[in-house]
Amino acid sequence: MAAAAATAAAKGNGGGGGRAGAGDASGTRKKKGPGPLATAYLVIYNVVMTAGWLVIAVGLVRAYLAKGSYHSLYYSIEKPLKFFQTGALLEVLHCAIGIVPSSVVLTSFQVMSRVFLIWAVTHSVKEVQTEDSVLLFVIAWTITEIIRYSFYTFSLLNHLPYLIKWARYTLFIVLYPMGVSGELLTIYAALPFVRQAGLYSISLPNKYNFSFDYYAFLILIMISYIPLFPQLYFHMIHQRRKVLSHTEEHKKFE
Numbered sequence: 482m483a484a485a486a487a488t489a490a491a492k493g494n495g496g497g498g499g500r501a502g503a504g505d506a507s508g509t510r511k512k513k514g515p516g517p518l519a520t521a522y523l524v525i526y527n528v529v530m531t532a533g534w535l536v537i538a539v540g541l542v543r544a545y546l547a548k549g550s551y552h553s554l555y556y557s558i559e560k561p562l563k564f565f566q567t568g569a570l571l572e573v574l575h576c577a578i579g580i581v582p583s584s585v586v587l588t589s590f591q592v593m594s595r596v597f598l599i600w601a602v603t604h605s606v607k608e609v610q611t612e613d614s615v616l617l618f619v620i621a622w623t624i625t626e627i628i629r630y631s632f633y634t635f636s637l638l639n640h641l642p643y644l645i646k647w648a649r650y651t652l653f654i655v656l657y658p659m660g661v662s663g664e665l666l667t668i669y670a671a672l673p674f675v676r677q678a679g680l681y682s683i684s685l686p687n688k689y690n691f692s693f694d695y696y697a698f699l700i701l702i703m704i705s706y707i708p709l710f711p712q713l714y715f716h717m718i719h720q721r722r723k724v725l726s727h728t729e730e731h732k733k734f735e
Contacts, residue, residue: 514637519580524637526571531630533565538623541616553611555603555619562619565626566599595622598664602699605680606671614670618663621656628652650721657717661710668699675699 515523537558544557555562573589575581603615632649635641674680681695 515580520637523575523580524634526575527630527634527637530565530568531627531634533561533568534623534626534630537561537565537619538627541620541623551616552613555610555615558619559610563599563604566595566622570596598667601681602668602671606674608674609667609670612667612670614663614666616663618660618667621660621663624652625656625660647725650724653717653721657714661706665703665706668703672696672699 514520540558540561541554544554545551548554569592572581573585573592576583576585576588598618603609609615628645628648632641632645635645676696679695681693683691683693685692
């Protein structure tokens with residue numbers, strides 16, 4: 482979700498939501514990388530995740546060609562989407578055990594926000610699964626993650642093609658607003674169904690003397706996009722200029 486992009490902004494990641502899957506090797510500062518075993522593991526992890534999101538991309542294309550329509554394509558990629566997006570929770574572990582030098586809090590925030598949207602909104606409110614807005618954020622996430630995990634894989638191998646680096650720090654210009662729009666519209670579409678069913682809400686009285694309104698919680702999440710989106714988006718624009726201009730300067734001295 483939009484707030485989740487704080488991680489991307491904090492690390493200079495592009496594509497509407499980068500995380501520290503294997504560290505950012507494109508920065509201007511050299512950081513000590515993980516050891517040989519950790520590097521091998523991270524390469525395997527990022528290759529698997531790249532392949533997983535490619536499976537999702539192929540699934541979308543095949544379903545579209547078979548149906549001749551982009552409506553309800555979510556069902557064709559529902560299982561791999563849930564599996565690989567939930568698999569990103571391992572990135573929190575990577576940060577926690579220190580094989581990736583990134584903030585556990587920020588990484589957790591981003592990963593959990595996407596997992597929340599997949600499970601607590603799209604999965605839980607079946608009625609929104611046919612909404613075009615779901616396809617909007619799925620496409621944005623898919624392109625973003627293919628690029629991001631490829632970026633990490635090649636960075637770990639110390640062989641990062643400029644095209645992948647450029648794509649990671651450029652395509653977010655379109656993908657980030659696209660993903661945010663899809664997320665917001667999906668949450669908005671879920672609101673009436675959440676309210677009608679009282680989904681995940683806890684009302685008083687109860688033995689814990691505690692109440693929770695999931696409908697209001699979703700509205701608060703949507704409101705949080707207002708201050709966060711512009712700030713984070715323009716921060717990523719700044720990061721793009723810094724990273725790509727540094728690359729161009731480096732080329733001049735080669």
